[in-house]
Amino acid sequence: MARKTTRSKTLKTTRKKTAKAAAPAPQNQQLTGAEALIKCLEAHGVEYIWGLSGGAAIPIFDALVGSKIKLILVRHEQGAAHIADGYARATGKPGVVLVTSGPGATNTVTGIMTAQMDSVPMIVLTGQTISPMLGKDAFQESDIFGITMPVVKHSYLVKKTNDIPRIVKEAFHISNTGRPGPVLIDLPKDITSAPFSGDSLDPKMDLPGFNPPDKGKVSDIKRIAKLFNASKRPLLLVGHGAIISRASEAVKKLAKKMHCPVTNTLLGKGCFPETDPLSLGMLGMHGTAYANKALTRCDLICSIGSRFDDRINGNNAEFCIGAKKIHIDIDPAEMGKIVQCDATAVGDARLILEELIKHVKPLDTKDWLKELDFYKKEYPLKFSDDKGLTAQRVLYDLQQITKGKAIIATDVGQHQMWAAQFNLTLKGEKWLSSGGAGTMGYGFPAAIGAQFGCPKDLVVAVVGDGGFQMTLFELSTIFIHKLPVKIVVIDNKYLGMVRQWQELFFDNRLSGVDLEGNPDFVKLAEAYGVKGFHINKVAHCHERLAEALKYKGPALIHAEVIKEDNVFPMIPAGKSAYQMIIEPPSKDQKLEKPTGST
Amino acid sequence: METKNNIHTISLFVANKPGVLIRCAQVFARRGFNIDSLVVSPAVNPKFSRMTITAQGDPDTLEQIIKQSAKLIDVVHAEEHSEEETITREFALLKVKHTPSALTKIKKMLPIYNARIADQSDKVVVIEQAGTSGELDSFEKEMKPFGIIEMVRSGKLVMAKGVEET
Numbered sequence: 001m002a003r004k005t006t007r008s009k010t011l012k013t014t015r016k017k018t019a020k021a022a023a024p025a026p027q028n029q030q031l032t033g034a035e036a037l038i039k040c041l042e043a044h045g046v047e048y049i050w051g052l053s054g055g056a057a058i059p060i061f062d063a064l065v066g067s068k069i070k071l072i073l074v075r076h077e078q079g080a081a082h083i084a085d086g087y088a089r090a091t092g093k094p095g096v097v098l099v100t101s102g103p104g105a106t107n108t109v110t111g112i113m114t115a116q117m118d119s120v121p122m123i124v125l126t127g128q129t130i131s132p133m134l135g136k137d138a139f140q141e142s143d144i145f146g147i148t149m150p151v152v153k154h155s156y157l158v159k160k161t162n163d164i165p166r167i168v169k170e171a172f173h174i175s176n177t178g179r180p181g182p183v184l185i186d187l188p189k190d191i192t193s194a195p196f197s198g199d200s201l202d203p204k205m206d207l208p209g210f211n212p213p214d215k216g217k218v219s220d221i222k223r224i225a226k227l228f229n230a231s232k233r234p235l236l237l238v239g240h241g242a243i244i245s246r247a248s249e250a251v252k253k254l255a256k257k258m259h260c261p262v263t264n265t266l267l268g269k270g271c272f273p274e275t276d277p278l279s280l281g282m283l284g285m286h287g288t289a290y291a292n293k294a295l296t297r298c299d300l301i302c303s304i305g306s307r308f309d310d311r312i313n314g315n316n317a318e319f320c321i322g323a324k325k326i327h328i329d330i331d332p333a334e335m336g337k338i339v340q341c342d343a344t345a346v347g348d349a350r351l352i353l354e355e356l357i358k359h360v361k362p363l364d365t366k367d368w369l370k371e372l373d374f375y376k377k378e379y380p381l382k383f384s385d386d387k388g389l390t391a392q393r394v395l396y397d398l399q400q401i402t403k404g405k406a407i408i409a410t411d412v413g414q415h416q417m418w419a420a421q422f423n424l425t426l427k428g429e430k431w432l433s434s435g436g437a438g439t440m441g442y443g444f445p446a447a448i449g450a451q452f453g454c455p456k457d458l459v460v461a462v463v464g465d466g467g468f469q470m471t472l473f474e475l476s477t478i479f480i481h482k483l484p485v486k487i488v489v490i491d492n493k494y495l496g497m498v499r500q501w502q503e504l505f506f507d508n509r510l511s512g513v514d515l516e517g518n519p520d521f522v523k524l525a526e527a528y529g530v531k532g533f534h535i536n537k538v539a540h541c542h543e544r545l546a547e548a549l550k551y552k553g554p555a556l557i558h559a560e561v562i563k564e565d566n567v568f569p570m571i572p573a574g575k576s577a578y579q580m581i582i583e584p585p586s587k588d589q590k591l592e593k594p595t596g597s598t
Numbered sequence: 599m600e601t602k603n604n605i606h607t608i609s610l611f612v613a614n615k616p617g618v619l620i621r622c623a624q625v626f627a628r629r630g631f632n633i634d635s636l637v638v639s640p641a642v643n644p645k646f647s648r649m650t651i652t653a654q655g656d657p658d659t660l661e662q663i664i665k666q667s668a669k670l671i672d673v674v675h676a677e678e679h680s681e682e683e684t685i686t687r688e689f690a691l692l693k694v695k696h697t698p699s700a701l702t703k704i705k706k707m708l709p710i711y712n713a714r715i716a717d718q719s720d721k722v723v724v725i726e727q728a729g730t731s732g733e734l735d736s737f738e739k740e741m742k743p744f745g746i747i748e749m750v751r752s753g754k755l756v757m758a759k760g761v762e763e764t
Contacts, residue, residue, distance in 0.1 A: 149617065
C-alpha cells in the first residue's frame, strides 16, 4: 500500500531546500502547488489519504508518488469519505479524502453530510477544472464549493497557489477545533500545477471569526452544581460531544461522586461504560425501557455534549416535564435550539466537568437507583429464539464473544438499533454509527477506516443487507490491503426498519422494502477474495461467529435471520418517553401514524 | 428588534472572503426566513465587511439564525439591533413623471423630506432621498399621485449609537 522509493526521498530534500530559498530557484526544482499541498499534509501528520483519481486531480496524485503518506485507492468516492470518517471517529484525527472534480466530488457529498451531522473532523480535497474555465461548464466541472456549502463546517476554493499552505493549516485547525466537522478544499488544476513561490509552508492563519470556547465560565458551572446539589433524581445524558472532548474519565468521576445514573445517546455509547451498574444504556426511540422511564421520572437532566435531537426528544413540550434541565456543549448555537434549559455552560465538556466535580456534593440517590433497578428487572431487553435465528441473537452472541473490546461500526436501520441495544460499549472510540444523517452504506467503509487507524483492534462492521449493498465494493479495498475487518451482514431480505413502520403504522401495506433476490453474500465475498461464513441457525450461531472472528484475514459473516421482526422498545416519532411501546402490540391493535420527523 | 410583521434587522461583521455572503444567506434561507434587504460594504479595515440584513420570520427562529450566523467561520460577530440603540437610515432613488405644474409642487415637498433632484429631463425627474425607512415610505406616498415609474431603495444601514460597536 505504501509507495516509497529512495529516489523520491532525495528529491524531497532538494525540494524542501528549494522551497525555503523560494523565488530564485530554477523552475524544475521548484515545488508545484500540489507538492506543497502534500508537504503540508505530511507536516500535519497525515498517514493515509483515501481517494479516487481523475483528470483534474492528477497533479495531486502525482505529488503523492514517493510521499510517506499512504494513498489508498477506493472503489467509489462515497467509500473514501466514510472510511475517512471511520478513521477519524476511531482515532480522533481528521480523515483525509482526495477525489477529482465533477462526479468525483459530488460522490463525496453524502459522506461529508454524514460527518457534518455527527461532528466528525475530515478534510476533503477535490480537484477542479482550471481557473479560467470555472463557470463555463468545462468537462467534469461541478461547483462543489457551492454544492457542499450547507454540509461543511467550512470550505475553500483555492485561487492562488501560494495560499495552499495557509488554507491547509486553517482547514486542519477548523476541522478539529471546537465542534469538529468536515472542511472541503477545492483545488483547480492550474493552481496545483503552478509553481509554489511562497515564503513558508507553515504560514500564519487568518481566522478572525473563529474563536471556539474552551473552558466554560466558572459562574455557569457553579450554577449547574447548585441544581445538582438540590436534586434527588438526577440523570446524566451523555452524547457524542463528551466522547469528542475525551471526557470519559470526568463523566465517570462525576457520576460516581454523585451516585448519579447515566444514559447515553446512540453516539454517546461507551463514554460511560454500559456495563457499569449506574449505566442505563441508550435512551430514545429504540433505547432501553429503563432509560426512557428514567427520562420521565428524573428531577434533573444534564446533557453533556448531546443536542437533544428528535430521536431522544420526540415531543419537546413534554420532554422531562418538571425536571431541571442543564446543557453543557461547546457549540453556543445548541443552547436553546431545542430545549430551554435552567442552566447552561458553553465550552469543552471535559474541562467543564473537571471543574463541576469540584462543586458538586455526593447525593443521596438510594431510592432513585432502587427505582431504576426495578425498571431494569421489570423491563429488560429481551428476545426469543422460538421463531428461528434473530438479529438480536446474532448481536447478543457477538457481544458475548467480543465483550465490548472490539470496535463496532454499524450501518443504519433495525440492525443498528439492535446492535446499540445489545452491544455493551466500554469506550466511545469503539462505537461508530451514523446517527444524525442515518446514512445507509456507512457501516462497512467506516469499519475499514477504523481498521486503518487501529490495525491491532478487532473491527466488526454490523450491517444490514440493504445498506451493505450500497458500499460493498470496498470489499476490494479490504482484500488488497489485507485488512482483517469482519463484516456481519444481518440479512432479513427487507429494508427492515421501514417495513416495521409499514407494519405498525400503515396497516402492513409493504411498499418499496422487499429485498428478495439478494445475492449469495458468501459467494460475493469470495469473489472479492474475502472469506465467507454462513449462519442461519441459533444452534451454531455462537460457534460460527467465534470462528469467523478468529479468522486472520478479512471475513464476511452472512447471518440469515427471520424476515419479520420489529425493534422494541419504541417511542413512535413525535411521541414522548411515557408513550413508549415496550411490548409488541397485538395484531388488532391500531397505532396512529407518527407525526414526528421521520 | 421585533416590530410589526416580525421584521428584524441583523448586522454581521464578517471577514471579507469569497462565499461569505452566500453562507450567511443560506443560514436565513434554510430556516424559512425571507431576506427583505441586504447591504454589504467594506469596513474601515478592508479585510472585513459589514452586512446589514432585514428579514421577516418568527422571533424564536431568529435567535437560532443569529447564533448559526455567528458560528460561521468567516463571521466575526452577529447581532440584532433595536431601533432605539441605533441610527438606521435608507437611501432611495425615485423616477417620477412631471408636468411643469407638477414639478413646482414636487419641488416644494423636497426639503420637507430631505430629498433633492438628482436628474431632470423633459418628462421625468429622478429624486434622491436619504432618511429613516418611515420617511422614505411617506415620501413615496406623496409622490405616488404624480406617477412613480421606478424606485430603488438601498435597504437599511445601521450603526450603533455611542461608543458601542455595531
